[in-house]
Amino acid sequence: MYKRILLKLSGEVLSGEGEKGFNHENIIYLVDELKKILEYGTNMGIVIGAGNLFRGREMQELSPTIADQIGMLGTVINALYLKDIFEKNHLRTVVVSQVTSLPSIRPIHYDDINLYFDAGYVVIFAGGTSNPFFTTDTAAALRAVEMKADILIKGTKVDGIYDKDPKKYNDAKKFNMLTFDEAIEKGLKIMDTEAFSICKRYNMKILVMDFFKKNNLLSAVREENVGTLVVPK
Ligand SMILES: Nc1ncnc2c1ncn2[C@@H]1O[C@H](COP(=O)(O)OP(=O)(O)O)[C@@H](O)[C@H]1O
Numbered sequence: 001m002y003k004r005i006l007l008k009l010s011g012e013v014l015s016g017e018g019e020k021g022f023n024h025e026n027i028i029y030l031v032d033e034l035k036k037i038l039e040y041g042t043n044m045g046i047v048i049g050a051g052n053l054f055r056g057r058e059m060q061e062l063s064p065t066i067a068d069q070i071g072m073l074g075t076v077i078n079a080l081y082l083k084d085i086f087e088k089n090h091l092r093t094v095v096v097s098q099v100t101s102l103p104s105i106r107p108i109h110y111d112d113i114n115l116y117f118d119a120g121y122v123v124i125f126a127g128g129t130s131n132p133f134f135t136t137d138t139a140a141a142l143r144a145v146e147m148k149a150d151i152l153i154k155g156t157k158v159d160g161i162y163d164k165d166p167k168k169y170n171d172a173k174k175f176n177m178l179t180f181d182e183a184i185e186k187g188l189k190i191m192d193t194e195a196f197s198i199c200k201r202y203n204m205k206i207l208v209m210d211f212f213k214k215n216n217l218l219s220a221v222r223e224e225n226v227g228t229l230v231v232p233k
């Protein structure tokens with residue numbers, strides 16, 4: 001069983017696929033799925049996206065640098081929203097970020113991360129990488145390496161990595177396992193090349209799995225055969 005994981009969740013986990021905003025049922029589903037894992041004492045870092053609010057590339061009328069800063073602020077909004085709901089459901093949570101100074105957000109200090117985990121807190125990393133032109137997948141790769149996670153788990157709306165987008169092609173074939181080099185060479189669009197290449201450099205395994213299937217996250221953390229694993233060799 002993995003002891004320390006970085007979970008990357010798309011903003012749409014909070015709204016429902018293709019929706020905007022917050023859907024309480026979806027968020028309670030997330031809380032329930034996390035509780036099943038946290039009861040084992042698993043150290044849990046979360047990088048949350050902002051697709052339920054703003055994606056830089058969707059704001060064509062704006063300059064990309066501004067649109068992306070709005071996108072990053074969206075991840076901060078999601079992180080604070082989650083912190084409150086988590087705590088109302090008895091999950092102690094700390095939000096850390098470099099992009100904003102607000103009373104409920106702490107700066108990222110490496111020395112503190114272990115203290116938060118030891119005290120049983122979920123750590124939500126908000127604000128992406130702090131730079132425009134990146135995505136929260138790349139932030140997840142960075143934070144996974146920084147917090148020395150056993151694995152980066154991308155919880156998403158498909159059940160793994162395919163040779164082409166399974167939402168567009170019925171004949172797409174799923175991989176059970178592939179290497180970072182294969183993922184990069186094949187140009188698989190499930191994650192950014194930047195994220196794959198950071199994980200490759202630091203030997204950080206990635207698991208892509210269907211977050212919307214009940215108990216799937218627990219199976220993933222128990223190292224059962226779900227989703228697609230991306231490994232160094
Ligand atoms: N090779 C691929 N294998 C699996 N999913 C893929 C692939 N290429 C594109 N996708 C798409 O990537 C999506 C998941 O990425 P996700 O990060 O959740 O999206 P976003 O970041 O846009 O919210 C899936 O819905 C799927 O349609």
Ligand SMILES: O=c1ccn([C@@H]2O[C@H](COP(=O)(O)OP(=O)(O)O)[C@@H](O)[C@H]2O)c(=O)[nH]1
Pocket residue numbers: 009010011012048049050051052054055056057067068069070071072074075127128129130131132133134135136137138139
């Ligand atoms: O390091 C980062 C992370 C995110 N973003 C912006 O924040 C938005 C939301 O992140 P993402 O698209 O990764 O969210 P998700 O699709 O996972 O919900 C992106 O579209 C970018 O505009 C950014 O500029 N830099």
